[in-house]
Amino acid sequence: MTLSLKKNVIAEPAVAGWYAWSYLIPPQTLAKYLKNHYRNIVESYLADPETHRTALKQARFQGGPFVHEQEGSYDRIRLWYEAAREQQAPLLELADAVDELEQKILPAQTGASMEQVYKQLPEPLAGRVELFYNRDNRTPDYRFIEPFLYASPYFDRALQQVRFSEIHRDAREFALTTPVLEYTPEQVLVDLPLDSELLDTVFRGGLAPEELDRVIADLGLAGERAATFRGFFEEDRATTPGPRDGGEDVVEYVGHACVFVRHRGTTFLVDPVVSYSGYSRESDGRFTFDDLPERIDYVMITHNHQDHMLLETLLRIRHRVGRVVIAKSANSSLVDPDLKRILTLLGFRDVVELDDLETLGTPGGTITAVPFLGEHGDIRIRTKCGWMLDLDGTRVLFAADSTNVSPQLYPLVTAALGRVHTVFIGMESVGAPVSWLYGPLFPEKLERRTDAGRRLRGSNFEQAAAIVDALGADSVYVYAMGQEPWLGAVMCVEYDETHPAMIDSDRLVEYVRERGGTAKRLFLHESMAVRP
Missing domain, CATH: 3.60.15.10 (Ribonuclease Z/Hydroxyacylglutathione hydrolase-like)
Incomplete structure (x- = not known):
């Protein structure tokens, strides 16, 4: 007997508590989205959840900056947000540094040599950006030396997670504005770098029961959460190759x-x-x-x-x-x-x-x-x-x-x-x-x-x-x-x-x-x- 994920099990990647998309992987873009977008959403919700509830009753606000509530949302989000502040503090420091560069340091440059400007860079950016002028020789700009940002304290794989759950219909709420947490016992959120080979093992399936037990242990799951995760799997059935496995x-x-x-x-x-x-x-x-x-x-x-x-x-x-x-x-x-x-x-x-x-x-x-x-x-x-x-x-x-x-x-x-x-x-x-x-x-x-x-x-x-x-x-x-x-x-x-x-x-x-x-x-x- 081998086991694979049920066909209706979804695995939602998350970074820093938010549904993961590509701009949340680089530390510099994650930092800016946390400071200028996600923080505003969650603080608005905690201050006035009724406004979010009212807005989402109207179709035109479905993609707006509003939290889609789930069972127990308010208290879970409040506790998570208070706990996440310390972990996300370095990223907010990086966002502040980018703002200082863009809003104060660069606007002061009008064509003179940039050599002394490097000495003004805030610490998170020192050695991690290149400054230059555009072709008009007046407009300053910069680029990140990205490998050094990924090698810095501002890139933290510990912020990456995956939430497993079952869905029973097509329609899903807009995910980009609601923290990815365990709202119900039917959801299992695991701390896991998104490049982990454990994910490939889970998605590939065909696991013997003892292999699934090892996966569950490697994911750090125990007790009821381990049982819930095990319930996401079902016994493999014999299948015949379909047309997409053929040669036509x-x-x-x-x-x-x-x-x-x-x-x-x-x-x-x-x-x-x-x-x-x-x-x-x-x-x-x-x-x-x-x-x-x-x-x-x-x-x-x-x-x-x-x-x-x-x-x-x-x-x-x-x-x-x-x-x-x-x-x-x-x-x-x-x-x-x-x-x-x-x-x-x-x-x-x-x-x-x-x-x-x-x-x-x-x-x-x-x-x-x-x-x-x-x-x-x-x-x-x-x-x-x-x-x-x-x-x-x-x-x-x-x-x-x-x-x-x-x-x-x-x-x-x-x-x-x-x-x-x-x-x-x-x-x-x-x-x-x-x-x-x-x-x-x-x-x-x-x-x-x-x-x-x-x-x-x-x-x-x-x-x-x-x-x-x-x-x-x-x-x-x-x-x-x-x-x-x-x-x-x-x-x-x-x-x-x-x-x-x-x-x-x-x-x-x-x-x-x-x-x-x-x-x-x-x-x-x-x-x-x-x-x-």
């Missing part, structure tokens, strides 16, 4: 921006966000963790937003993954930390960066990084690209949330790489203001009108149609719309037929079909033929 070529929409591809036996997974199963729901034929093959040769991540680089999914499939392919980053700025280093610290050992139009050879084809504009509110984010997958001459582009703000770009892409046969494109054409995601990293708040005009959005109809025309694509799939019911933990997008994103995407589908092509707005799951 397939392209399958998994949900949101996630697409699974098998070509000549090589497997690809783009922007992994995968559904759980094993609980009562209508049978909709979705693609779940059970449908993944034992080996995923390439994971391709288009950009570093939590709905495209979802740690909850990535950690669960890590033991299956061969190589992770990302856009070239290494800006080491506060808004664009080194993604390769983040993935390495999350336990991925083979991470490859590709710069614009660089190509990686694969069996039967290539992966090429395609320039990606927009979606990031006009801040300097280098870690983003679309992926061109060439499958023996059939070209498929995963454009993610690329916004066609420069209509000349995609004709140049076509001239450089050739016609694209199939394109996947995101059309969330409204999007959140830039401060919704990046605000805690800014040295000062944006003026409301400016913030409202700088959006985290994809292409509208006119922009998307121009992309399709420039690429010459005859198969077009609208994806990354945030509609799948299992995305509630990281997204709060609700559309009706009058929403601009729905209108724009419907127009694009009609536009392509009128010209004799294939087009569809994807939802839940779809298998499709990709051909030249």
Whole structure:
């Protein structure tokens, strides 16, 4: 007899008590989010929980800075917050140092030598940043020397945890604004570095009872908590290989921006966000963790937003993954930390960066990084690209949330790489203001009108149609719309037929079909033929 996790057991990663996403791994970004965002949320809740309860009764506030209460929330959060202050004190010291650099030291520099400025750096940053001027020779800026920050007291693996529990329905409350604690006896929160091989052992499953006992002991669980954790496992049943473990070529929409591809036996997974199963729901034929093959040769991540680089999914499939392919980053700025280093610290050992139009050879084809504009509110984010997958001459582009703000770009892409046969494109054409995601990293708040005009959005109809025309694509799939019911933990997008994103995407589908092509707005799951 062997045992594996039940299909409806979720494992939510956490850092410093908050649902983990990639910007909570680097100490400098974690520090700023703790100081300028999470601390404000929890102090607001403790001061006036009724305001949070009232706000969350309205759909428009679901993604706002409000705590989603669970049983016993108030007292548990209060006690946790009081205890966490000492442990998080070094990070707040680091955040203060960054503020001093950005708000006091750098604004005083107007073009003179920076040599003496290094002596003014607060201790947390001394030796850990480089100062410089931008090309106008007047505007000062800086970058982090990230390895020294990770080797400092400000990076503490003891802040990393994983909470296990069972879910019984798709809908999950927005996770990014509520502390990750043990609210009920059915939840088990373990202190565990996120790169721990113990996680791979748990997720791989197939454990003999005595092996599971060792895992439980290694996790430091005893008594009722050990019994609860053991209850998350069930006896393995004999299974027969499904089509995704076979050898046929397939392209399958998994949900949101996630697409699974098998070509000549090589497997690809783009922007992994995968559904759980094993609980009562209508049978909709979705693609779940059970449908993944034992080996995923390439994971391709288009950009570093939590709905495209979802740690909850990535950690669960890590033991299956061969190589992770990302856009070239290494800006080491506060808004664009080194993604390769983040993935390495999350336990991925083979991470490859590709710069614009660089190509990686694969069996039967290539992966090429395609320039990606927009979606990031006009801040300097280098870690983003679309992926061109060439499958023996059939070209498929995963454009993610690329916004066609420069209509000349995609004709140049076509001239450089050739016609694209199939394109996947995101059309969330409204999007959140830039401060919704990046605000805690800014040295000062944006003026409301400016913030409202700088959006985290994809292409509208006119922009998307121009992309399709420039690429010459005859198969077009609208994806990354945030509609799948299992995305509630990281997204709060609700559309009706009058929403601009729905209108724009419907127009694009009609536009392509009128010209004799294939087009569809994807939802839940779809298998499709990709051909030249």
